[in-house]
Amino acid sequence: GRVLVAHNAAFDWSMIAREYARAAVTAPVEQRLCTIALAKELRLPLPNHKLESLAAHFGVVQQHAHHALDDARVLAEAFRPSLHAAAKGGVRLPLLECRPLTEWYDSPVTPRAGYRPSQGQGSWRPSRKRPTCPYPNPGRYESDKPLMQGMRVAFSGDTSIDRELLEDRAVEAGLHVATSVSRLTSLLVTNDPDSATSKTVKAKSFGTPVLEESAFTHLLRDVAPAVSVVVPKPSPSSE
Incomplete structure (x- = not known):
């Protein structure tokens, strides 16, 4: 029931949604917030939209860059001042609906030499009504x-x-x-x-x-x- 927050949340959600679709169960989140989108809404003076740039802007120290636990800690610490800045400036939070992947479509793929797919090639796509x-x-x-x-x-x-x-x-x-x-x-x-x-x-x-x-x-x-x-x-x- 809470909001999923991630840096480049579209990527994270697409992976999570595919796994929930494969398991045929519903993810326990309905909304997501991308900290890249929020940084753009706040017009932060960042040289790029990497997590390390967001961390440096708010003075958050990275201990193990690209390690899952430390990345999550860094993002949480940079997210708090972002929320305060949004509230102070009356900036609308860029919340998006976490739509489940419910439709399967076939995508023709040329197999590599010696590769035998056990199932038909294809992928999940979100229901977008x-x-x-x-x-x-x-x-x-x-x-x-x-x-x-x-x-x-x-x-x-x-x-x-x-x-x-x-x-x-x-x-x-x-x-x-x-x-x-x-x-x-x-x-x-x-x-x-x-x-x-x-x-x-x-x-x-x-x-x-x-x-x-x-x-x-x-x-x-x-x-x-x-x-x-x-x-x-x-x-x-x-x-």
Whole structure:
């Protein structure tokens, strides 16, 4: 029932979730917090996002770097002042849901010479069911105008903010997070608009607006409410 805290929590949770899925039992945690994401939210002046840099910033001494017990101790000691800084600055904690891995999918793998897999190749993937966006799609994003509830947003490539956290915030703001790009997509968010990913290629072919992550997160602070749709009443028929 507590929050799982880890440095690069997405990696740790993916490993833990796979083991719980293999055992066919439910993990006893519902939320996780990544201290890398928290450091970014606090805008800590770190040279990089390694645990040793976070420890040095808060004056925590590492005794046995990369040893599990000492790493856990160091993280705990660096996490406490991070929490205090977040509370003092009114910074929202980047909590994410620990979604269980419930779906198995096949992934074709070319076996090595002399390798005999005892079971079919594949992997677990998380169940990711979002509630349906309650707002109609107002169309494409227009430059120099605010985002509007109901807009269909797709993401491509790496993001500085954890992707799940970024998607969750978009949903909370009333946007529709899409897994692909189509003619109905309002905008594509990517930090590498010149890449040749399928989403960026489709966005260019459809003329879909493209925004970098920083511009998108700035607009996400003030999303315009959806335009209410008025359905006209049918006129009474004359007899």
